[in-house]
Amino acid sequence: MIESVPSPAPRVAVILLAGGRGTRAGFGQPKQLERLGGKPVLRWSLDAFGGHPAVSGGVLVANRDVMAAIGELPEGWISAAPGSERQQSVANALAALADWDDEVFVLVHDAARPGVDTAVIDRLLGALQDAEAAIPTLPVPDTLVEQAHDEAGDVIDRGVLARVQTPQAFRLGTLRRAHLEAVEAAATDDAQLVRRLGVAVAAVPGDARLHKLTYGEDMAILAGLLGTGTMRTAVGTGYDVHRLVAGKPLWIGGIEIAHSHGLEGHSDADVALHAITDAILGALADGDIGDHFPPSDPQWRGAASHRFLAFAGERVNARGGRIEHVDLTIIAEAPKIGPHRFAIRARIAEILALPLNHVSVKATTTERLGFTGRREGIAAQAIATLSLPEN
Numbered sequence: 001m002i003e004s005v006p007s008p009a010p011r012v013a014v015i016l017l018a019g020g021r022g023t024r025a026g027f028g029q030p031k032q033l034e035r036l037g038g039k040p041v042l043r044w045s046l047d048a049f050g051g052h053p054a055v056s057g058g059v060l061v062a063n064r065d066v067m068a069a070i071g072e073l074p075e076g077w078i079s080a081a082p083g084s085e086r087q088q089s090v091a092n093a094l095a096a097l098a099d100w101d102d103e104v105f106v107l108v109h110d111a112a113r114p115g116v117d118t119a120v121i122d123r124l125l126g127a128l129q130d131a132e133a134a135i136p137t138l139p140v141p142d143t144l145v146e147q148a149h150d151e152a153g154d155v156i157d158r159g160v161l162a163r164v165q166t167p168q169a170f171r172l173g174t175l176r177r178a179h180l181e182a183v184e185a186a187a188t189d190d191a192q193l194v195r196r197l198g199v200a201v202a203a204v205p206g207d208a209r210l211h212k213l214t215y216g217e218d219m220a221i222l223a224g225l226l227g228t229g230t231m232r233t234a235v236g237t238g239y240d241v242h243r244l245v246a247g248k249p250l251w252i253g254g255i256e257i258a259h260s261h262g263l264e265g266h267s268d269a270d271v272a273l274h275a276i277t278d279a280i281l282g283a284l285a286d287g288d289i290g291d292h293f294p295p296s297d298p299q300w301r302g303a304a305s306h307r308f309l310a311f312a313g314e315r316v317n318a319r320g321g322r323i324e325h326v327d328l329t330i331i332a333e334a335p336k337i338g339p340h341r342f343a344i345r346a347r348i349a350e351i352l353a354l355p356l357n358h359v360s361v362k363a364t365t366t367e368r369l370g371f372t373g374r375r376e377g378i379a380a381q382a383i384a385t386l387s388l389p390e391n
C-alpha cells in the first residue's frame with residue numbers, strides 16, 4: 001500500500017458566537033441551549049467544526065451558564081466572554097487568538113445556525129485561496145417591496161440582492177485589521193467591516209440548512225432541514241426476580257402491599273420497577289440497572305426503586321425521545337395482585353410522567369409450578385416501547 005503524504009493545509013481557527021440571550025425567540029433558556037435532535041443547538045456547530053480535518057482549534061464566545069451546560073469543548077478550543085454587542089464578542093475572541101499567525105484562516109460563525117457542515121466550510125476555505133474574505137450567500141426568492149407603516153411601495157430588484165449567512169471566512173490578519181479600524185462603527189457582520197477596508201469579499205453558495213434560529217417556530221423548520229424530526233421505534237425487555245422472605249415489607253410496582261412476606265434485595269427489591277427500568281434501558285441500548293446502580297455501592301442499600309425508574313425516564317428525555325408504552329407482567333402466586341393493579345398502573349404512570357393509557361399492568365400465577373408457584377419468589381417482566389430521534 002502506498003501512503004499518501006498529506007498536503008500542508010493552512011491552519012483554520014473558528015470563532016463561534018454563542019453569547020446571545022435569545023430573548024426575541026421567547027425561549028425559557030438561551031436559544032443556543034434549546035435541544036434539537038437530542039443535543040443543544042450550540043453542540044451542532046461545535047461537532048461540525050470539531051470534526052472538520054482542517055480546523056485545529058477555536059474560541060467559543062459564551063456566558064458561563066452556557067459553558068457549564070455545554071460540557072467539554074473539542075481539543076484545541078478555548079472560551080471567551082461575550083461583549084455587550086456582537087462586534088465586541090468577536091473582538092474578545094480575536095484577543096484570545098493573539099498567538100495565532102496573521103496567515104491563519106478564521107471562520108466566524110453564529111451558533112444560532114446549527115446546520116453548518118463540511119461542504120460549506122470547504123467552499124469558504126477554497127475561496128480563501130484567492131481572496132482575503134468569503135461569505136456564503138443565497139438568492140432572495142420572494143418579491144421585495146419598500147414598505148412604510150402598512151403601505152407597500154415600489155418593488156426592489158431582488159436580482160441584485162442576496163441573503164448573507166455564516167460562517168464567514170477571513171485571513172486572520174485581515175479580520176484583525178478590520179476590527180482595529182472599526183472600533184466606533186457598529187456592523188451586523190464581519191464582512192461589512194472588512195469591506196470598509198476596501199478589501200473584496202468573495203461570495204460562495206450558501207445552504208438552506210444554515211437557517212438561523214430566531215423565533216420559536218424556527219425549531220420545527222430546523223428539525224425538518226436537518227432531518228431530526230424522524231423518529232425510530234426502539235423496544236426493550238426487562239426481567240427480574242426477587243426472593244420472598246418472612247417479615248419484610250412488600251413493594252411491587254411502587255406501592256407497598258400488606259403481606260406476610262416481602263422481597264429480599266439490596267434496594268427495596270421492587271421486582272416490577274426493576275423489570276421496567278431494565279426494559280427502558282434496553283430500548284436505549286444503555287446497559288442495565290446494575291450498571292447505573294451497582295449493588296456494591298452502599299448508597300443504594302434500601303433505596304426506593306422509583307428513583308431507578310425515574311432515572312431511566314430522564315435518560316429517555318435527555319436523548320430527545322419519549323416512552324410510548326410500558327407493558328408489565330407480574331408473576332406471583334401470592335399475594336393476589338389483581339386488587340392492586342390499578343394503583344400500580346397509576347404509580348408507574350406518575351413516576352414516568354405518562355398518561356395512564358400508556359401503562360399496562362397484568363398479573364399471572366404459574367399454576368403452583370416452579371419457584372413462583374412454590375411462593376419462593378416473585379418475577380416480573382416488562383416491555384418498553386420508545387420513540388427515539390434518528391439524529
Ligand code: MG
Nearest residue numbers: 240241271274
Ligand atoms: Mg432487581
